[in-house]
Amino acid sequence: MATVAGLHAELVRYNLVAWTAGNVSGRIPGEDLFVIKPSGVSYDELSAANMVVCDLDGDLVQGAHAPSSDTAAHAYVYRNMPDVGGVVHTHSTYATAWAARGEAIPCVLTAMADEFGGEIPLGPFALIGDDSIGRGIVETLKGHRSKAVLMRNHGVFSIGKDPRAAVKAAVMCEDVARTVHVARQLGEPLPIPQDDIDRLYDRYQNVYGQRSPR
Numbered sequence: 001m002a003t004v005a006g007l008h009a010e011l012v013r014y015n016l017v018a019w020t021a022g023n024v025s026g027r028i029p030g031e032d033l034f035v036i037k038p039s040g041v042s043y044d045e046l047s048a049a050n051m052v053v054c055d056l057d058g059d060l061v062q063g064a065h066a067p068s069s070d071t072a073a074h075a076y077v078y079r080n081m082p083d084v085g086g087v088v089h090t091h092s093t094y095a096t097a098w099a100a101r102g103e104a105i106p107c108v109l110t111a112m113a114d115e116f117g118g119e120i121p122l123g124p125f126a127l128i129g130d131d132s133i134g135r136g137i138v139e140t141l142k143g144h145r146s147k148a149v150l151m152r153n154h155g156v157f158s159i160g161k162d163p164r165a166a167v168k169a170a171v172m173c174e175d176v177a178r179t180v181h182v183a184r185q186l187g188e189p190l191p192i193p194q195d196d197i198d199r200l201y202d203r204y205q206n207v208y209g210q211r212s213p214r
């Protein structure tokens, strides 16, 4: 609970959220439950005490507040991607600008190859209220190297083995979205050949990861 509460401060620190938009959740290891932000509580009032616990249908199990309005999407991801231990949602400016244009972010930076193993893909347009958002996230990210998806006209969902890794993916997604956007203003960014992308991704995810577990 404290981990998930504390990670919300990272969304603020990296300027990924405005008002109460944006949320972090974390699967409770070994149980069909996850911790998520309560709905409508401001970031500086979040603490372990007001986080809420939901089951994998997104129903409230523990907590005094209603869960985040994005809970159904988080629950759908946990139900359908058993290796995912953390989910983050933001409307971070640059990444969401790509989503508004309906364009995947092309892999034109070695940092993108390292972290995302290629482009950051575009997910479908989906309305809140049923499983459409969750289904769009899972259909886009399942079998994809990227840990982040740009949901069209909406914003970013990122996943990770734990909530911290999902927050890192959200931060890196915004960072590369900004850089590639700036590059676009000056001309057409140069693509990285696929075999170099593969080599960079493999090195960062394996060799580098073993020295410094993330």
Ligand SMILES: [Zn+2]
Pocket: 089, 090, 091, 154, 155
């Ligand atoms: Zn949203």
